[in-house]
Amino acid sequence: MTIQNPENENPSEPWLTYNRALVVMAHPDDAEFGCGGTLAKLVNNGMELAYVVCTNGNKGSNDLTMTSDRLAVIRESEQRGACSVIGAREVTFLGYGDGELEASVELIGKIVREIRKFKPDIVICQDPWRGRHNHRDHRNAGQATFDAVYPYARDHLHFPEQLESGLETHKVLEIYATMTENPDVIVDISDSIHHKINALKEHKSQIGDPDALEERILSNTSELAKTHGFEYAEGFRRHTFSFGRAPTPKTQS
Numbered sequence: 001m002t003i004q005n006p007e008n009e010n011p012s013e014p015w016l017t018y019n020r021a022l023v024v025m026a027h028p029d030d031a032e033f034g035c036g037g038t039l040a041k042l043v044n045n046g047m048e049l050a051y052v053v054c055t056n057g058n059k060g061s062n063d064l065t066m067t068s069d070r071l072a073v074i075r076e077s078e079q080r081g082a083c084s085v086i087g088a089r090e091v092t093f094l095g096y097g098d099g100e101l102e103a104s105v106e107l108i109g110k111i112v113r114e115i116r117k118f119k120p121d122i123v124i125c126q127d128p129w130r131g132r133h134n135h136r137d138h139r140n141a142g143q144a145t146f147d148a149v150y151p152y153a154r155d156h157l158h159f160p161e162q163l164e165s166g167l168e169t170h171k172v173l174e175i176y177a178t179m180t181e182n183p184d185v186i187v188d189i190s191d192s193i194h195h196k197i198n199a200l201k202e203h204k205s206q207i208g209d210p211d212a213l214e215e216r217i218l219s220n221t222s223e224l225a226k227t228h229g230f231e232y233a234e235g236f237r238r239h240t241f242s243f244g245r246a247p248t249p250k251t252q253s
């Protein structure tokens with residue numbers, strides 16, 4: 001694919017001239033498990049970051065006394081805690097039930113609305129095409145996000161009611177797919193690994209023993225880093241669109 005921003009071509013930090021990133025994930029905690037170090041690094045580099053979480057994660061418990069209603073409330077609050085550790089500007093919950101996500105035009109429309117509102121330069125989502133079995137919600141969230149970026153968010157005849165309500169069409173420049181195989185962008189997260197771990201520790205209902213979690217994260221992220229000369233790393237499949245526009249300016253504060 002054509003690279004529109006050649007000045008971005010530091011292979012392990014290809015987003016440096018961008019200003020806004022939107023992460024779209026199936027469940028609370030997916031963003032932090034998949035790419036929390038990178039998200040914290042983007043914010044530390046001065047990018048504005050927003051989250052979209054498609055489901056409320058209300059089936060993720062092996063506590064037999066837990067109910068789905070209670071769990072949904074707990075998981076939203078845990079996700080807000082994690083977003084604040086990462087430094088995200090906002091989080092939008094689409095409110096689908098855990099395990100009930102379809103890559104439907106309805107879901108695509110909701111993601112398109114968030115893209116048209118936030119106007120990200122890059123979108124980070126789950127890889128819908130990885131080779132081995134993929135959680136159904138991850139697959140559908142990833143597929144719907146790719147579809148939302150192209151062609152739906154770009155073209156004015158898709159979801160025209162959004163435009164009537166004041167939103168504009170939007171061209172996302174790149175997608176970075178996390179939870180992938182054979183990543184082609186390896187991000188050095190040595191400076192932000194502790195943001196990732198601390199953000200994951202906010203998901204108390206999911207992680208069990210926090211020390212064991214920390215050990216597992218350090219081991220997984222150092223495994224990938226080894227062959228690239230970093231201490232800790234996260235990997236992505238990068239998809240660049242040939243839309244050719246300048247990055248969205250930062251919000252004036």
Ligand SMILES: [Zn+2]
Pocket residue numbers: 026027030135138
């Ligand atoms: Zn998940």
